[in-house]
Amino acid sequence: MLTSFPRPAVATVILSLALALRLLAAWAIPLGSGTLDPNCAPDELDHFRVTRALATGRAARWPEDTTSVYANFPPIQYAVQALALGSGAVLGIDGSRLQRLPSVDPEARGHLVARLGSVLLGTLAVAVIMFATGRWTGSRRAAAVGGLVAALYPQAIFLSAYVNADAWTFLAGALLCAAVARWARGGEGETGLRSLGVAAGLVLTGKPSGWFLLPTTALWLSWAVVQHRARLIAAARAALIALLVGAPPLVWNGLRRGGDPLGLAGYRRWLEQHDAVMATAFERAHPWFDFALWLGKSAVAQFGNMHLSLPVPFYVVALGLLLMGLGMTRPGAREARDFVLRGALWLATSFALNLGLVAWNSWFVDFSPQGRYVLLMLILTTVLAAWGPAWRRRPGRLRYWPMVYVGFLAVAAFATEVLLLVAPCRP
Numbered sequence: 001m002l003t004s005f006p007r008p009a010v011a012t013v014i015l016s017l018a019l020a021l022r023l024l025a026a027w028a029i030p031l032g033s034g035t036l037d038p039n040c041a042p043d044e045l046d047h048f049r050v051t052r053a054l055a056t057g058r059a060a061r062w063p064e065d066t067t068s069v070y071a072n073f074p075p076i077q078y079a080v081q082a083l084a085l086g087s088g089a090v091l092g093i094d095g096s097r098l099q100r101l102p103s104v105d106p107e108a109r110g111h112l113v114a115r116l117g118s119v120l121l122g123t124l125a126v127a128v129i130m131f132a133t134g135r136w137t138g139s140r141r142a143a144a145v146g147g148l149v150a151a152l153y154p155q156a157i158f159l160s161a162y163v164n165a166d167a168w169t170f171l172a173g174a175l176l177c178a179a180v181a182r183w184a185r186g187g188e189g190e191t192g193l194r195s196l197g198v199a200a201g202l203v204l205t206g207k208p209s210g211w212f213l214l215p216t217t218a219l220w221l222s223w224a225v226v227q228h229r230a231r232l233i234a235a236a237r238a239a240l241i242a243l244l245v246g247a248p249p250l251v252w253n254g255l256r257r258g259g260d261p262l263g264l265a266g267y268r269r270w271l272e273q274h275d276a277v278m279a280t281a282f283e284r285a286h287p288w289f290d291f292a293l294w295l296g297k298s299a300v301a302q303f304g305n306m307h308l309s310l311p312v313p314f315y316v317v318a319l320g321l322l323l324m325g326l327g328m329t330r331p332g333a334r335e336a337r338d339f340v341l342r343g344a345l346w347l348a349t350s351f352a353l354n355l356g357l358v359a360w361n362s363w364f365v366d367f368s369p370q371g372r373y374v375l376l377m378l379i380l381t382t383v384l385a386a387w388g389p390a391w392r393r394r395p396g397r398l399r400y401w402p403m404v405y406v407g408f409l410a411v412a413a414f415a416t417e418v419l420l421l422v423a424p425c426r427p
Helices: 008-028 044-055 075-091 111-137 140-152 154-159 166-185 193-205 213-226 232-256 264-273 287-300 312-328 337-364 375-391 396-422
Strands: none
Touching: 008 111, 008 140, 008 154, 008 396, 044 075, 044 111, 075 111, 075 166, 075 232, 111 140, 111 154, 111 166, 111 375, 140 154, 140 375, 140 396, 154 166, 154 287, 154 375, 154 396, 166 193, 166 213, 166 337, 166 375, 193 213, 193 232, 213 232, 213 337, 287 312, 287 337, 287 375, 312 375, 312 396, 337 375, 375 396
């Protein structure tokens, strides 16, 4: 367990960096500042309406109590932001004097304090990914690389800087990945199964876009039972724990929404009222090209409402480094081959299912191939690409590869902060 994290001083620096980048981005992004786009981040004002109501002890319903479609979904996804906003109200702090650009829309009042909840969730996710990397590899250096990749990844910085439900979903998914790493490294037996159940339950409380991890993890656990590494009763106990953690918020949401626990029926009704805006891929001239371009760019660095991008070379270099890093990846000399193969299969299958669900949504619900839906899997894959070449028995000069990769991400993170400061949503 000690090698699951870098040394305390290194871990502190990484988490401080993650926190600083997210705080700066949260301060840089305006909300309700009198522009044609009042959000400056995807539908943040609608997310904030749900959060503000929750902070006052009300779980708003759509369309009875609010115009925000996100009131259909389980409010637990906004609980941390609501707690931050409510705490600020108790202390008499709404963040108005700290805003970079004043909010002229009174509905945006207090958003900067609420964003602190997303900042906290994003910083915790960095710590979890750092732990998961160290647990998988047994290397403090690998854990540091994993933490730096998560801390510096441009789209992760943006996601953690404004009020949304994806920050909760992202952290829950990262916790499940860490629990899988702990369980698998413990022998794929019964050690870590309770933690696995708790993390799976938290994933259930997040957005359905994050549920792709559940079937692949269940398949791996089932294989362990078949191979007599874990007892069936222990696996069943983990599943029960998942239900005990995840079901209550869904049941409660179903009761308040008239039998719609996930809010998807309400979302469908909202889409029917906005069919001119929410078209599917079938209505596009080049759907697969648009899907790949939109998803690829926004999974790396695309901000605002999918319209603010870094210069093109950043995307070219990001793709090149990812492919090169994966191509040069070799497991460490001490790694059991079958364990590495199972872990790689779990990662690849989870990523494939993740992509498949995003594609299905774009073709049959609404065309919205946003990178936040695949961000967790892409960051984990990037961690593998950044560390993998140095994982060899004799890495030679490839031991410097993680420094090159992290260096590029540091430049990209700096460019992200500059872009958020100078470009979006000025009145």
